[in-house]
Amino acid sequence: MATPPSSSTKPAGSYGEASIRVLKGLEPVKQRPGMYTRTDNPLHVIQEVIDNAADEALAGFGKRIAVTLHTDGSVSVDDDGRGIPFGLHPEEQVPVVEIVYTRLHAGGKFDKGAGGAYSFSGGLHGVGVSVTNALAKRLQVTVWREGQCASLAFSGGDVVEPLVVRPAERGERKQGTSVRAWPDAKYFESTELPRAELMHLLRSKAVLMPGVTVTLTTEKTGDTQTWLYKGGLRDYLSQGLAADPLVPLFEGEGYASGSESENFAEGEGVAWVLAFTEEGNVLRESYVNLIPTVAGGTHESGLKDGLFGAVKSFIDLHSLLPKGVKLMPEDVFSRASFVLSAKVLDPQFQGQTKERLNSRDALRLVSQFTRPPLELWLNQHVDFGKKLAELVIKQAQTRQRASQKVEKRKGSGVAVLPGKLTDCESRDLQLNEVFLVEGDSAGGSAKMGRDKETQAILPLRGKVLNAWEVERDRLFANNEIHDISVAIGVDPHGPNDSPDFSGLRYGKVCILSDADVDGSHIQVLLLTLFFRHFPKLIERGHVYIAKPPLFRVDAPARGKKPAAKIYALDQGELDATLDKLRKEGAKESAWSISRFKGLGEMSAEQLWETTLNPETRRLLPVAWGLLTFDETVGSFTKLMGKGEAASRRELMELHGDSVDVDV
Numbered sequence: 024m025a026t027p028p029s030s031s032t033k034p035a036g037s038y039g040e041a042s043i044r045v046l047k048g049l050e051p052v053k054q055r056p057g058m059y060t061r062t063d064n065p066l067h068v069i070q071e072v073i074d075n076a077a078d079e080a081l082a083g084f085g086k087r088i089a090v091t092l093h094t095d096g097s098v099s100v101d102d103d104g105r106g107i108p109f110g111l112h113p114e115e116q117v118p119v120v121e122i123v124y125t126r127l128h129a130g131g132k133f134d135k136g137a138g139g140a141y142s143f144s145g146g147l148h149g150v151g152v153s154v155t156n157a158l159a160k161r162l163q164v165t166v167w168r169e170g171q172c173a174s175l176a177f178s179g180g181d182v183v184e185p186l187v188v189r190p191a192e193r194g195e196r197k198q199g200t201s202v203r204a205w206p207d208a209k210y211f212e213s214t215e216l217p218r219a220e221l222m223h224l225l226r227s228k229a230v231l232m233p234g235v236t237v238t239l240t241t242e243k244t245g246d247t248q249t250w251l252y253k254g255g256l257r258d259y260l261s262q263g264l265a266a267d268p269l270v271p272l273f274e275g276e277g278y279a280s281g282s283e284s285e286n287f288a289e290g291e292g293v294a295w296v297l298a299f300t301e302e303g304n305v306l307r308e309s310y311v312n313l314i315p316t317v318a319g320g321t322h323e324s325g326l327k328d329g330l331f332g333a334v335k336s337f338i339d340l341h342s343l344l345p346k347g348v349k350l351m352p353e354d355v356f357s358r359a360s361f362v363l364s365a366k367v368l369d370p371q372f373q374g375q376t377k378e379r380l381n382s383r384d385a386l387r388l389v390s391q392f393t394r395p396p397l398e399l400w401l402n403q404h405v406d407f408g409k410k411l412a413e414l415v416i417k418q419a420q421t422r423q424r425a426s427q428k429v430e431k432r433k434g435s436g437v438a439v440l441p442g443k444l445t446d447c448e449s450r451d452l453q454l455n456e457v458f459l460v461e462g463d464s465a466g467g468s469a470k471m472g473r474d475k476e477t478q479a480i481l482p483l484r485g486k487v488l489n490a491w492e493v494e495r496d497r498l499f500a501n502n503e504i505h506d507i508s509v510a511i512g513v514d515p516h517g518p519n520d521s522p523d524f525s526g527l528r529y530g531k532v533c534i535l536s537d538a539d540v541d542g543s544h545i546q547v548l549l550l551t552l553f554f555r556h557f558p559k560l561i562e563r564g565h566v567y568i569a570k571p572p573l574f575r576v577d578a579p580a581r582g583k584k585p586a587a588k589i590y591a592l593d594q595g596e597l598d599a600t601l602d603k604l605r606k607e608g609a610k611e612s613a614w615s616i617s618r619f620k621g622l623g624e625m626s627a628e629q630l631w632e633t634t635l636n637p638e639t640r641r642l643l644p645v646a647w648g649l650l651t652f653d654e655t656v657g658s659f660t661k662l663m664g665k666g667e668a669a670s671r672r673e674l675m676e677l678h679g680d681s682v683d684v685d686v
Contacts, residue, residue: 049157049180065206071151072100079104091240099203106168124156165201230259256296256362265303270407273297277392288368288583298360309363320380322365324638325389333397354419383639441506445480456531464623472627487548491663515556537621538573566645571634579613
């Protein structure tokens, strides 16, 4: 007879207090470097150092940034800014320069109000150069400040040569910072810096900071390249255009002042230069506080909005639009080249690599400052305005002809559209989208708040049928599923079928439900329907999930930031928002929090701003994950199959502790 294990024996896979591991210092970065930076090469971690030097120049304290590629694989960045403080931090009692390089979420760019070290910068999270340090075999920092020179060195994020402070010698610089880093090869697919990208980054910094000299020196060849632009954005765009512009380049800038603008903080604004070409590739570059936003974002959307408003106003004023032609923003934007540099007090980026701006206010900021001067310029130069109008109208006619061809292939005998479908006016598959909305009340708000040109609304009554085990020839017995299929224009099909997509009426089919548990259940039921009976719709990338907010925070004015309404998707975002408000100096009692019980509670304007507006919403594409198709079928069967109660119970027992309950 086997003896039972003693109480002191620790069974395999046991879960207790000792199972919880707390990652300290820079360990999170080393464990998951891909969450903090690009891991294909070290350019982004070097860019973090360059951005710090650029922030000093942006703040008006530096005129030189020098980057050197050393023969030993290291990279150094020198500037003549104020130099990082190296005295003891008043609370931590550790040298400040050491804190900056060894602590996540520590930096001098959180205080954006009056008296802050940086009013406008790309540093937001305080994790930039600490990530560089964590992923470097060695990193040396030397600072010149207040007649002294301080130096220290790190290895893998840890201090290996403690801070040494000495009087600055005669002939040494008076102020500035020098950082030399050796990226650790184990964290990157390649340690080679992409030279073209690095040169483009440095050149753009010089363009955006007229009067600042930027150099790149390669020790191996002894070559030094220097960029110093006095013509700014205009010269840069002119040199990069692939074809002659149709009309003269249009440039300008605008910034908010405390007395003139109640909507934006003092100093927020934008500088831009625009060109329109009839052929060739367009050149588009955008920046926020000197950070290149290669994936665009809301500031580019603001330029698009302002540009469309100005050109459409000119065309309407001069009655230039032919009958039957409808203009869309893309008709104006498609042939536009631009360089756009926005200054935003507290920018919100998508991800730590800061490649896309998500700040909703940036759309209004850029649109407000670009539309009036462009409208004025067009009306002062009517001949050029008419040339531009002709180009835009030609683009619109080409787009409409393409969409009419698709319409003709549909043929006659199309099923009658459901009566509760509020359709859109456009027939352009690339632009059209339909929202499957939970309930009539939410459908009413969505109908009022939508863009009727391109957005259709189909309200659903109650919860959709669980279609996992429904035979395909019995699907249309359910009215909701029948209406969804007819509205979309695609018949139910299997994974190996070749359905007819010529009748597809919308490029995006968006599931829009409440941000609560019931809403999540409706999402699952609709995803089950699409996966089981419309798999090719998912495979072709037509299915999306819209993410409405669960909370609204009415935030008070603080520092340079005006009062604002801030939306949060869930409890985690709400907590982060409140924490940020506290750091900005808002009192606990100064804000109010509203929890949306459902989409029907939101006004049409709120629903548009948070969930329907293509430029500010969060829309998640539905696609195949890491599982194979058969594995995904197995997972759906466990979750949605009628005879799988035991499997679901097993899943809940295994993963129940991972669920957060919102009380």
